[in-house]
Amino acid sequence: MAILKTKVIYDKLLAKLETFFKDLGKDEKMLNEIGTFSLERIRAFVRSGYSLDGDKKKKLKPLSESYKDTRRGAVRWRTINGKRVATAEPDERLREVDVRFFDPDFSNLTFTGQLMESLKYLIRAPKRQVEIEVPDTKRKGKYEKLTNKQVAKHVADNGRPFLGLDKTGVARVNAIVKSFIRKEIIKQRLRKR
Amino acid sequence: MAKPKFSEDAVYQDIELGKLLGFDLSDASELKQYIGQLIIERIRARTQDGLGYNGKPLKSPYSSTYAKSPEFKAFGKSKSKVNMTLSGDMLGLIDIIEDKGNKIRIGWDDSEQNAKAFNHNTGDTVPKRPFFGINNKELYEIIREVRPEIKKAIKIKEEDGTSAFEEFATGLLDKLNGNSEDEGYLR
Numbered sequence: 595m596a597i598l599k600t601k602v603i604y605d606k607l608l609a610k611l612e613t614f615f616k617d618l619g620k621d622e623k624m625l626n627e628i629g630t631f632s633l634e635r636i637r638a639f640v641r642s643g644y645s646l647d648g649d650k651k652k653k654l655k656p657l658s659e660s661y662k663d664t665r666r667g668a669v670r671w672r673t674i675n676g677k678r679v680a681t682a683e684p685d686e687r688l689r690e691v692d693v694r695f696f697d698p699d700f701s702n703l704t705f706t707g708q709l710m711e712s713l714k715y716l717i718r719a720p721k722r723q724v725e726i727e728v729p730d731t732k733r734k735g736k737y738e739k740l741t742n743k744q745v746a747k748h749v750a751d752n753g754r755p756f757l758g759l760d761k762t763g764v765a766r767v768n769a770i771v772k773s774f775i776r777k778e779i780i781k782q783r784l785r786k787r
Numbered sequence: 788m789a790k791p792k793f794s795e796d797a798v799y800q801d802i803e804l805g806k807l808l809g810f811d812l813s814d815a816s817e818l819k820q821y822i823g824q825l826i827i828e829r830i831r832a833r834t835q836d837g838l839g840y841n842g843k844p845l846k847s848p849y850s851s852t853y854a855k856s857p858e859f860k861a862f863g864k865s866k867s868k869v870n871m872t873l874s875g876d877m878l879g880l881i882d883i884i885e886d887k888g889n890k891i892r893i894g895w896d897d898s899e900q901n902a903k904a905f906n907h908n909t910g911d912t913v914p915k916r917p918f919f920g921i922n923n924k925e926l927y928e929i930i931r932e933v934r935p936e937i938k939k940a941i942k943i944k945e946e947d948g949t950s951a952f953e954e955f956a957t958g959l960l961d962k963l964n965g966n967s968e969d970e971g972y973l974r
Contacts, residue, residue, distance in 0.1 A: 638874070642861035695861060702857065765897065766879050772963050776824040779817045779956045783940050786947065 629715030647758035654701040655753045665698035712742035791920030798904045805889025823883040834918040845869045
């Protein structure tokens with residue numbers, strides 16, 4: 595079963611923080627920083643060909659030669675509504691390629707770019723969780739039948755799970771929390787006068 | 788002030804906060820942690836502005852080979868903007884690795900990031916781009932700015948003692964710094 599959500603859970607820590615931080619806005623600020631960081635990390639590493647599913651980043655499973663041929667052969671440059679775009683038409687389906695990161699021979703879960711763009715984070719405020727997930731949203735394109743969540747499940751089921759936070763990523767989140775606490779201790783003390 | 792030290796095993800800088808501020812901070816870890824955090828953020832911000840330890844621009848541009856890598860594109864980098872930031876891990880993991888007496892030590896508690904920092908600062912196998920460390924000018928600016936706050940914070944602690952919140956938060960920091968025997972609570 596593909597892992598479609600990654601929970602960056604700080605239950606014990608953040609439940610205690612909530613007890614002490616009277617201004618909930620500050621707590622939200624830190625959680626938003628954690629969410630944004632985690633999301634951007636996953637996106638950038640996947641686009642550069644890595645999965646963060648596991649303790650260390652690892653290269654995504656390579657593309658098959660036949661699929662590379664499909665991707666290679668199908669890309670055409672054309673002008674649509676005055677904009678120069680690359681499109682791929684495997685099986686006669688017209689799809690706009692994400693020209694920033696698409697490479698026909700490179701395994702980085704990027705064709706139209708919609709999967710990576712769809713990623714989002716949610717703050718489950720009462721539970722003090724930051725969740726990164728692939729939403730069950732429709733994809734653009736006349737012949738797109740799957741949702742982003744279904745595409746994510748498909749790639750994960752076929753050997754390319756990608757959602758996660760490696761050990762270094764966890765250390766980075768740790769650093770965000772530390773910076774927050776280090777400043778907050780002094781701010782709280784100075785507020786007494 | 789001590790300059791940064793560079794070896795393959797350890798890249799770090801010792802900062803004598805007590806001397807600089809003129810206060811005894813040996814019993815005020817929370818104040819050292821606070822100032823240390825400001826120092827770390829200054830190093831990070833200055834480096835990400837493209838400036839090195841000496842305040843001068845870091846060697847530019849990045850090599851063409853590096854600029855063509857998938858990582859370079861995926862992390863949205865620019866060839867001419869040299870700021871020692873790809874994933875952000877190296878700068879993001881600079882930390883206070885020691886806090887003893889009136890002194891703190893800034894560096895990396897991660898051998899991989901330490902190795903990267905050594906390489907970049909000394910030019911071992913990549914172009915030399917010395918970024919690590921807080922220079923005198925930067926440090927004195929920070930000290931000048933925080934001295935009134937620190938003086939006030941010390942006075943409040945002397946008069947009121949340590950609050951429950953502070954004890955709790957300091958305990959949390961100890962856990963995050965790996966100084967506690969409690970189980971990890973992250974993942």
